[in-house]
Amino acid sequence: MALEISEPQRLAKLDGREIALGARAFDVLAYLFAHSDRVVSKAELLSHVWSDLIVEEGNLSVQIAALRKALGKERIKTVPGIGYRLIRAATSAPPQAQPDQPSLPSIPSLAVLPFTNLTGSAEQDYLVDGIVTEVISALSRVSGFFVISSTSTFTYKGRSVDLAEVGQELGVRYVLEGSIQTAGNRIRIFTQLVEAESGHTLWQERFDGTDADIFDLQDEVAQSVAGALEPKLQWAEVARAQAQPTENLAAYDLCLRATPLLLKLHAPELLDEGLALLDKALALDPDFIQAHALYAYSHTSAFATRWWSFEKAGAAEPHARRVLDSDTDDALALAYAGHYIAYLKHAYREGLTALERAERLNPNSGTVQMLLGWVHTYINDCRPAITHLERAKRLSPLHPHIGVINGGIGNAHLQMGETETAIRHLEQAVTEYPEFASNQLMLIGAYWSVGRKADAKRMADHLRRKVPDMTVDTFLRTRPHHGEDYNALMVDALRGTGFPD
Incomplete structure (x- = not known):
């Protein structure tokens, strides 16, 4: 079916039939039509169509939804994180899954979007986000669900979104939305389950x-969503999923406040601020396992960015041990602690055992899959590493540490001698997460090994500015095990690019 556009007449025809469109929808279509040879970014569309106004992205989503309704969904393709592309001529062939748009799993698939904070206080954001995170965690532990992790869904926070677009970007059939209100010590949570493609509300409830x-x-919300999605699922499976983290609500509050500071890690100051909050939480509740786990994980990140020395980061071992010696069934806590002792204490088997248990507890956690994949790279077990890391990307396509995931994939390919593939992933990883010095280190080795010495030296100069005390000995003393060929490659590259022994 052919699409025709006449801008002077402001007329759109599909297979010779005139299409009724609003003014803004026509402007969006005309611009996409004129640039149908490429992907048009959302920013570009907003700038062109609303050149005289400052508008939110939701305005564009509304017009895209209207165009898809008029033209057919297959006409306008979403390129996640970038924008849209218009397909001028539709074919009668069945639509094929696009590589940049995940296909729907065979089991019920769900994304829990950040709830709207209606408390009237931005200071309550941490509480709202904490409730959403706990609900996602509970649902993720149900083996019959495919649940997108919070690291991806929280990228939609504060945005007006088109649910059909969210479903396409994340590869899910259902979306859970909600809001939270407070009055004194009373809390009201409103939720609704929506079929992403149609926008039809399947279920709604107030708690x-x-x-x-x-x-x-939190448990009640998780149970109710489970019942709406798949009545045959065992309610008890969800009921066991979310154990109360601590008897001390003040400690829990402090841990919630620390979490975004310690997981984003864009500056050393945030790390210090987050750890100070955890210190207060543990002073109130020394047995708070989630706080111990987050303490350990933040130290692995502090060394991976090279903000801290290997020795300083290694001082958190008692916190990791506290988690591993407990009987916790918190998958994320086990994953954080297991990765810590594998990465910073080189206790690979013990770390892998903890991460494998975490995976059994929560197979749908993108973070668990990411850390499990990285530990496999440490022991030169590269094919399983790639499998876990690719699954992490599928579960959490918008993970804030997607650069860490791609860096792990690049590391595995580099160890296997698939250097060009490694370079592609590592270059992407360095762009996605510039604070993660380990990616830059690996890219130096990859460039050097294929003779791209100028690129290797350029990256080495960049790393030296960030880590002026980096030496070959530091690398050899602090590296996870990897394989001997990989280590020899890295030593040759570091010496060749001017790092002292």
């Missing part, structure tokens, strides 16, 4: 409680 029984509210 009331107090700040003292917040954990019961």
Whole structure:
């Protein structure tokens, strides 16, 4: 079916039939039509169509939805994280899954979007986000669900989004939305389950409680969504999924506040601020396992960015041991602690055992898959490493540490001698997460090994500015095991690019 556009007449025809469009929808279509040979970014469309106004991205989503309704969904392709591309001539062939758009899993697939904070206080964002994260965690542990992790869904926070677009970008059939209100110590949570493609509301519910029984509210929301999605699932499986993290709500509050500071890690100052909050939480509740786990994980990140020395980062071992010696069934806590002792203490088998248990507890955690993949790279077990890391990308395509995931994939390919593939992933990783010095280190080795010595030296100069005390001995003393060929490659590259022994 042919699409025709006449801008002077402001007329659009599909297979000779005139299409009724609003003014903004026509402007969007005309611009996409004129640039149908490429992907047009959202920013470019907003700038062109609303050149005289400052508008939110949601305005564009509304017009795209209207165009898809008029032209057919297959006419306008979403390129996740970038923009849209218009397909001028539709074919009668069945649509094929696009490599940049995940296909729907065979089991019920769900994304829980950040809830809207209606408390009237931005300071309550941490509480709202904490409830959403706990609900995602509970649902992820149900083997019959495919649940997108919070690291991807939280990229939609504060945005007006088109649910059909969210479904396409994340590869899910259902979306859970919600809002939270407070009055004194009372909390009201409103949720609705929506079929992403049609926008049809399948179920909605309201939950009331107090700040003292917040954990019961989290469990109740998780159970109710499970019932709406798949009535045959065992309710008990969800009921066991979310154990109350701590009896001390003040400690839990402090840990929630520390979490975004320690996981984003864009500056050393945030690390210090987050650790100070964890110190307060552990002073209130020394047995708070999630706080111990986050403490350990933040130290691995502090060394991976090279903000801290290997020795300083290694001082968090008692926190990791506290987690591993407990009987916790918190998958993320086990993953953080297991990765810590593998990465910074080189206790590979013990770390892998903890991560494998974490995977059994929560097979749908993108972070668990990411850390499990990295530990496999440490022991030169590269094919399983790639499998886990690719699964992490599928579970969490918008993970804030996607650069760490791609860096792990690049590391595995580099160890296997697939250097050009490694370079492609590592270059992407360095762009995605410039703070992660380990990616830059690996890219130096990859460039050097294929004779791209100028590129290797350029990257080495960049790394030296960030880590002026980097030496070959530091690399050999602190590296995870990897394989001997890989280590020899890296030593040759570091010496060749001017790092002292």
